[in-house]
Amino acid sequence: MVLFCTGLGFFTTNNYSLQIVFYFIYINLQIALAFFAASFFSSVKIATVVGYIYVFGSGLLGAFLLRFFIQDNSFPKGWIVVMEIIPGFSLYRGLYELGQYAFIGTAMGTDGMTWTSLSDPVNGMRTVLIIMVVEWAILLPLAFYLDQVSLLGGGLRKRLLILLKCFKKRAASFRMYSFGRIGSKVIVEMENPDATQEREAVEQLLLEPNANYAIICDNLKKVYHGRDGNPDKLAVRGLSLALPKGQCFGMLGPNGAGKTSFISMMIGLVPPTSGTAYVHGMDIRTDMNEIYTNMGVCPQHDLLWETLTGKEHLLFYGRLKNLKGAELLKATDDSLKSVNLFRGGVGHKQVGKYSGGMKRRLSVAISLIGDPKVVFMDEPSTGLDPASRNSLWSVVKEAKKNRAIILTTHSMEEAEVLCDRLSIFVDGGFQCIGNPKELKARYGGTYVLTMTTSPEHEQEVEQLVHRLSPNANRIYHISGTQKFELPKQEVKIASVFHEVESAKCRFSIHAWGLADTTLEDVFIKVAQGAQAFSVNA
Template sequence: MVEPEASRGRASFWTQADALLRKNLTYQKRNAKTNCRLISFPFILCILLVLGQNLVNKQLDNEKYKCGCACVDTNGDGKCEEVCGLQYSNSDQAASCPITNPPEWPAILQVPAPEYRAVKSSFIPFRDLPDESCRLTGNCPATVLVTGNNQSLGESVAGNMFSSSPRVNFSTMTDLLASSVIGSDTETESNNFVDPAFIDDSPLYNVQPQCGTNSSFSLNLSLPIIDFQKEVQCVQGLHLWRNSASDINDELYKGYYKGNPEEKINEITAAYDFLNSNGNNFNVSIWYNSTHKDEDAPGSFNLLRVPRMINLVSNAYLQLLKGPSARMSLEFVKEMPKPETHFRLDLSSILGTLFFTWVILQLFPVILTSLVYEKQQRLRIMMKMHGLGDGPYWMISYAYFFAISLLYMLVFVIFGSVIGLKFFTLNDYSIQFVFYFIYINLQISLAFLVAAFFSNVKTATVVSYICVFGTGLLGGFLYQNFLEDASFPRGWLKVLELYPGFSLYRGLYEFAQYSLTGNNTGTDGMRWEDLNDSENGMKELFIIMTVEWIVALFVAYYLDQVLTSGKSPLFFFRNFGKKRPGSFRVPSLKRQGSKVFVNLEKPDVIQEREKVEQLLLEPNATHAIVCDNLRKVYPGRDGNPAKLAVKGLSLALPRGECFGMLGPNGAGKTSFISMMIGLTKPSSGTAYVQGLDIRTQMDYVYTNIGVCPQHDLLWETLTGREHLLFYGRLKNLKGSALTRAVEDSLRSLNLFNGGVADKQAGKYSGGMKRRLSVAISLIGDPKVVYMDEPSTGLDPASRSCLWNVLKRAKQDRAIILTTHSMEEAEALCDRLGIFVDGGLQCIGNPKELKARYGETYVFTMTTSADHEEAVGQMVGRLSPSAERTYHLSGTQKFEMPKQEVRIADVFRAVEIAKTEFPVFAWGISDTTLEDVFIKVATAAA
């Protein structure tokens, strides 16, 4: 049994990782201008935000936006003093004006509008509510629900809440408002500097036990900043007992407006749970509606109406104990004083969500195009063919993109903080770091995943930038509307956030909202304890992005193995428990069908097949390559039949031999090479390289081969020396051995002098790139080298130099070389195989092939067109079996069997012909390799 040499000098995981990291860092250094342009985008955007912020601040410092002032006679002495405040300001100024003594507003009750008040309904089980017909007349009562441990006490207290108060008993309107139960259905604001109930067109309500015919009245009231006259309508106050707090909770929930216009609204004015209250203990819980009933209203602060609710129940309990005359009068409510503030708009918080989404998403096209570029230029497979494993590639590539993304985000956040953008300075940096850390990892994983579906850089670039700008616009004009719409189901928001772009937008939106609020109120932005608030959704966002990161990375690796590396979809099961191979001995059962083409093959091809069979049964270490009935069929597409590219090829190459593959275009040479280097899988049969099966052990095969592809696969910004250093490290060359191997390769292929070695490959000529590709294939002493037309584009001097290198290189390795140059094939190849229509037509060294197929002399003569027939007659006399193979304007070419003609007779016949007609040129030659090639290719066709 022969041990394969796959382990000889194989680079370790960390050696491969080090080689790739060094290459990436060098590549990154060469792309400094691109990196500067990338980083300049957030810089420019942040600077524009700062300039815009300064411009807005300058405008807000205008007189128009300063607090209003007036000359007021404050002492009654006829002299006026300048007084500033809310009452002297217009609507643009009011927000920033000082309010040293806020106005006193009557405390009123929040009463539902007539069309929303609770009535009997199919979804409410209680039948003690008023009939729905009251909504037609607009006289539905304002209902209060009551419960507690003591029903008698509860209903007694509730009965005292709404009592008639004759207006004649009050000396002032203020006393009347303080003692009456005045209500309004007007929606409140965030503060009570101005109560909209007294300045809008809606009526006020006077809640009483019963409404008479003259219960409504006109109210004239003069307050510090407004004089108004309002109509006060009587509304019946109705209290209803419920057996438990859960009944009340259920009734309140069912009657609440949830945003669906088709749903009925059954609003309760208030609800009271007297708990364990009795004559000695007063303990009550109050329900109140803290939200607007209108779906278009942004929010509610009905807490401002709570004082009157508390006063009602307190007065009612006090009257139960002390009698009807006992009363605690609630005269007014007022806000806390406020100092003058500067009206400021934080543009970074207002515009940052959209713009910063674009800034962060800009990294996605950068990473994606880099991955697709390696795929399009086949650099990934080139690295793999020279020994780079999937593990080091994924680890270093991921870490490389992560480092770039992390640096980009750090620069972005630090710069934004330095120039004072509130978006960054107010929110906790640790929360920002965690959010950006998770997202850039998710973004990198997605780039790896998406790269599996692209093979063209331009297409990937266009699609990725459409996604970048489309995500920002959809987020700003669609997703944000859903986010701010309280009626939109929160579950669907989480579904939308499964799209990573919306996850990013949501996180930036929350940062912006917290920083905007913090800037307006002088408080901090988002802190860790805010994550417990279900409204911001950051906790769920972290979970969604983390899960997506892990899933995307796993799926990306799986698709890479299946689509790019060509592995079976169930490769992870096959790799389980897989051990390193030891021999290529093939079971005898495998030999079935190996002689399918024997009857159609030439003796030399049959002999080669038998040699392969013998090697497989009795393997030895002398042969580096053994192809066993290798076959490749491309499936039919678009109605075309299947294409048989390689027909059961059997071939054995010992070390020290250069084997040349000749054949017309489309003969199957490239398909054969592609199978041997792992680009495609054989349809049947197999091949062994250094004893390793190309079907199952290609990762080990790569450590023993070198490849010079037909097209140069190079990084445009790396120098020739850097290319060789990278591939040399992949071949486990280190230290002085690596330096010496690189220098020798550069010198042997004329890439050393004149600074060529340190010039970027993108500036090389075609011939220089070709020589560099040959140098890459030979570095690291691979035992098997595949060269696909290595001398293409070389001048004669460079071609001669290349041939000398290859002659020296083949001493201890097997080389498979494809070429269309017969001169190159004769100069380099120990054996040749002519490949036509997917199969070997003949095999042997150049002399054998010329002897086998060169049974004729080629006679050429050029005369005038009038003497062509005379030339034909002369050739016929020399060789009766001669055939004319070429004829054009007096030039004719004939093939004459060697056994019918002697060279001396030809010379003598030509001399005689010259006396009979003019002979412009003539010649006779033996069969060339080119003639053999044409003859074999023509015969096979």
């Protein structure tokens, strides 16, 4: 009686094996139901709310509605069976039967529910077990199928290839022009020479595959369809890219240019609207499960569990990459050391206590653990101090020796240090592609002369500059400080120094400087030119 009063009689009176089977079947049914329901949600928050409503709702209805129907002998038993199709009601009916048998067994000093009790006509446990087993057998394969062909996220994940073969219709593309349609508008775009050259390289690789290339993007396009009367948004415009192993490819671009949309397609978060990409010969539309085993991702926003430590994160992701035993522990410690999270026991602290920079370093370590052959890094150095940034650059430079890396960044210095090739990505497409020196030579054929004097001598400074370079262009002017662009073919550096020294004898020059074109200047020039062309078009 004491056990019953404390609630333990419920468990000790009934047959243990029967209870274990009941709970085991229900737990697995709930797992299958969770996977099945996940296919219908694109938002974690909405799914969480619906989950809570289901759990508490089924519990309350079970206690106040199902129990009433069970005890009412006049209520049709068939309708009770129909209600028990809902897993929450099945759980409640099973617990109700176990509770009834435990109460009677404790009061009369007999055993509770046993396997022979299932043959009792008034015992509903047998029906509950059959219903849950049948639902489990149906929901598990159905959940797997829906996960593969989920219609959420903008399109079919695997294009229904499990049931039928779809004919791929490739959009017509030309050497210098590409055509597209957004809503009722037809868009005609002229492709720049760099993008054309990259497209031709991709077409050649598709005809004659080369195992040295880790990533090949073939006319990849993403359109976000407008809602509530808003127009469609073309985020990625038929992008083609060929990236060999051992190379870091940088993508520079303003916010909203489409860089993250491109990476989201490459890592399987969203399906492409048209076109495709191949990672080590595997198609992102149909082979993402195989691609994941050789892929590392550092997302733009840290996806970490606040209650886990840094080391626990790396152990978890290392196991996903099939690392085990001593190999896993060594890889975890090496990763923590590489991003300066090993000393002082930092790796054993909960991530919720990390600073923003520490979280970014951990995300980079996660992306590189398990020796992935392809790594995507979306602004990996955001929020890092200079020392941590330099340390992180060393890690990335070492990592790119045997893998392909695609990196997006707003740091021109980071792009020059890490990237073998750069692209300036504006309005969904490549505006130029090349190594940093090539881009600066191509778009930065000027020196920048800056000079600060008293306001009354501004006219003399302007005359001095035009003597040096007749085609000089003043690009900045405020309170005695002027900045000029001087075409390199018109200017000799020695002449600039000579003229400035001569000018110092005539008037006071507070400060002056001569600088070569920087990558930042190239980026601003190309981005502004592309945006201006887009607005005019």
